[in-house]
Amino acid sequence: MDAIASGALVTLTELNQSSAYLKQGASLRVTGKLVDYNLVTAMAVIVDSDSSIQVDTSLLTIHFRVGSLYQFIGELNIEPNGEGTLRARVGRIVDGLDMNLYQQSLQLLREHLPELALAHNP
Numbered sequence: 346m347d348a349i350a351s352g353a354l355v356t357l358t359e360l361n362q363s364s365a366y367l368k369q370g371a372s373l374r375v376t377g378k379l380v381d382y383n384l385v386t387a388m389a390v391i392v393d394s395d396s397s398i399q400v401d402t403s404l405l406t407i408h409f410r411v412g413s414l415y416q417f418i419g420e421l422n423i424e425p426n427g428e429g430t431l432r433a434r435v436g437r438i439v440d441g442l443d444m445n446l447y448q449q450s451l452q453l454l455r456e457h458l459p460e461l462a463l464a465h466n467p
Contacts, residue, residue: 352418352435354451357396360429369423375400375431376416376439376447382409388430391415393444401432414439 350372357377360367375398377391387403400417402409409415419433 349434350420354454356448356451357391357393357398360396360398367421367423367429369421371421372418373421373431374416374418376414376442376444379409379411379413379415382411389415391417399428399430400436401430402436404432404434405436407436407438410438414442414444416442 352372352374353366354374355364355366357375360373360375366373375391377393377397379389380392380397381390382388382402387401387405389400389402389409390397391400400419401422402417416437416439417431417433418435419431422430422432424430
């Protein structure tokens with residue numbers, strides 16, 4: 346049985362053309378403010394700072410509110426034009442999350458992750 350990937354924690358600003366995360370089928374966890382949602386196509390657009398991504402929410406059964414913060418875990422589909430769409434398998438509302446503090450904690454986690462891995466696997 347194949348394991349389901351957990352989704353690499355990335356910010357939307359990290360998903361640019363030179364990003365190591367920007368590859369077909371990559372399992373990602375992204376967070377951003379919902380600025381557009383099409384009920385017919387189940388396509389959402391989330392933004393963080395000046396970066397955005399389209400999210401296919403067809404597998405989800407949650408209610409969407411434009412203006413709220415959401416976090417999605419799913420697989421990245423790269424279109425021929427280079428644009429990425431995340432096919433979400435998990436989604437949750439995270440209103441109240443301090444995005445600046447979240448990004449700072451993500452940076453600290455990345456700085457100390459090698460140390461944590463060594464401590465658990467000597």
